[in-house]
Amino acid sequence: MTSPRRPAARRRTAVLRREAVLATVPVAVAALLGAAGPTAAGTPGAAGAGDPYFPLSGNGGYHVRHYDLTLRYDTASRHLDGRAVLTARATQRLSRFDLDLKGLKVTGVTVDRAAAGFTRNGQELVVTPRHALREGQEFRVAVTYNGTPKPVTDPDGSADGWIRTDDGAFVAGEPQGAMTWFPANGHPSDTSSYDFTITVPKGRTAVANGVLAGQHTAHGRTTFRWHQAEPMAAYLATATVGTFRVERYTTPDGVQVVNAVDAREARAAAPVLRQLPSVLAWESKLFGPYPFRAAGSIVDHAPDVGYALETQSRPVYDSAPDLSTLVHENAHQWFGDSVxxxxxxxxxxxxxxxxxxxxxxxxxxxxxxxxxxxxxxxxxxxxxxxxxxxxxxxxxxxxxxxxxxxxxxxxxxxxxxxxxxxxxxxxxxxxxxxxxxxxxxxxxxxxxxxxxxxxxxxxxxxxxxxxxxxxxxxx
The missing domain is CATH 1.10.390.10 (Neutral Protease Domain 2)
Structure with missing residues (x-):
């Protein structure tokens, strides 16, 4: 992230940079689902990863290997429909576990395709599978949810997460905003690969991390598929939506570049973005080979955000960046993203x-x-x-x-x-x-x-x- 955040409600890029308890089924029925089978033989996973700065960030008892996120966002109503499938491995015998999810209505949870009990406790989605999970067992948890995502306010007064713009959303999750748009093990100590399938109104573009795996338009909507193969912390995920001009090319080193630029920022951004290949080449010479298959930039018009973020493989900027900001956010691809x-x-x-x-x-x-x-x-x-x-x-x-x-x-x-x-x-x-x-x-x-x-x-x-x-x- 560009330095430093202002202590007030906004951060400036050029200088630096409770919900109600909701469940698909009544709580009593959810408890019965959770009680079916030998759940007592396991131990509940911790509600946080143990970080003293953000005690409820992340969760204990499991590691997420892969996220498969399917999202549908209506830019007019600001409504998001989501389905998240997490492939995870239990690191202990697990009777129940938490996911970080703030706001949004959960309409169903399954573990290995069997209905699971669930409750809400602040930013925690507490999941109780039918049977305790064995230590070392790989499992899949699927969560369906919907609602109007809203950002969180960080301790410094800044907003992060799913931040609405006049034509879509600026999505930047550091340090805790991932939970505003998908259920996650949201601490940076847990990194995973990702697939994104994002459907938006025709004329809008949805840009996520990694390589563009395909897109198609039908019935007035366009679906974009992105694949981030290398491990990534949840706060570095993005699904930024807007009216963008999109540029694609491949560097001499085989890195696939996608730049998505709001037309209002295009004139100012163009001379800086033209230097991206040379910046990446210079950083690769100093720090070692570029660590990802994809690179690029998302330049939004989001005057109320006040910062840029090193979203993995494709930093997101709230306005046209200067060259120093471009260097800073792409240096993070080595320092903070890959490491x-x-x-x-x-x-x-x-x-x-x-x-x-x-x-x-x-x-x-x-x-x-x-x-x-x-x-x-x-x-x-x-x-x-x-x-x-x-x-x-x-x-x-x-x-x-x-x-x-x-x-x-x-x-x-x-x-x-x-x-x-x-x-x-x-x-x-x-x-x-x-x-x-x-x-x-x-x-x-x-x-x-x-x-x-x-x-x-x-x-x-x-x-x-x-x-x-x-x-x-x-x-």
Whole structure:
């Protein structure tokens, strides 16, 4: 995401960046369904993944391997009909489990095609299968649902999730908005492949992640099918809908590019989007091969959103991006998307790295050097918001998109570069992106990797720049 979010209800891209209890069947009948079979032999899955910043984000007891999402969205009525089929594996003997889903009316749940009991508890959809699931068992849960999706308000006052626009929806789920439009194991520690089938009125385009697998128009509606093969966190999924001009091409490396641009943003966006292939080539040279089969951009006209997001393989922008924003969001394809977070406290691994990519791009393309950018930031007084909290542990969900995460996170990387030298530093960046490709990472793992690649003891450096409070003393 472009840095940083404003603390008010909107975030600016150019600078940085309860429902009622609902069930298809009465609760008493649902309970009977859940009680059928030996459910008592299992243990309920946890209602959250254990993240202290977002305690109810994600769920325990299972891992989702694949999501198959079928959506029908009416842009006039704002009504969404959905069916989600999740292919999952139980990580314990499981008597019941939760899915994250906020709002929307659930009309049916099955587990392995057998009707399952379900109840609603805030953002949790609690599912009780007919029989307990064995540890290691693969199962499929299907949820049908409908309603008018609404965004969530994050701790910093910003909105994310399914955000209506004048011609469709801007769909950006960081950190918790995925649950506004599909049932999910919504923490970044759980990554999965995805298929999307999205039907919208003729004349509208629905853009999701990955490769466009097909589209057809009939009876006044167009259906788009997208396939995201590489693992993806739920917050990085999109199904943005609008009146877009669509451009398609394939890069020399075989990456399939789809750009979808609102006509009102097309003139401003064109010169920047033309540089996407060269930006991806430059980032690939620094960080290793581009990690996905698809790339591109979704440039919407969404003036009330206030930010861009690195939705996997195809970042979404609320307006025409500048070049720095394009560099930032596509750097995330390595740092944050391919290498996913294990916990939200480590978000500097996403935002600090993408911000430093902006500094490097400027330095290597005739602009200000990374050292001068660092110096200008360091000259800010100790009272400046840059030093408000340590980027390695922002302290709460309210702070994860704050200035220290982005700028002091990038400053940490520059201090690392100054300490170990360019040769070791760029080897560290590339090793992190390649060794953790398609997996997760933590700050502690990055520190160990940096020490391994540089042969230096870096504990003091990282303590000072990542975890110490206040303005660090300059070495």
């Amino acid at each position: 996913a977070l294990t916990a939200w406290r480590d978000i500097w691994l996403n935002e600090g790295f993408a911000t430093y990519a902006e500094w490097l791009y400027s330095e290597q393309h005739g602009g200000r050097s990374a050292q001068k950018t660092f110096d200008a930031l360091y000259d800010r007084p100790a009272s400046d918001n840059l030093w408000a909290f340590p980027p390695g542990d922002p302290g709460s969900g309210r702070n994860i998109f704050g200035t220290p995460v982005y700028d002091r996170g990038a400053m940490t990387l520059h201090e690392l570069r100054r300490t170990v030298g360019d040769r070791a530093f760029f080897r560290i960046l590339r090793a992190w992106a390649t060794e953790h490709r398609g997996r997760h990472g933590t700050s502690a793992q990055f520190v160990r990797l940096a020490e391994r690649e540089s042969g230096k003891d870096l504990e003091g450096l990282f303590h000072t720049w990542l975890y110490a409070h206040g303005k660090p003393d300059r070495a």
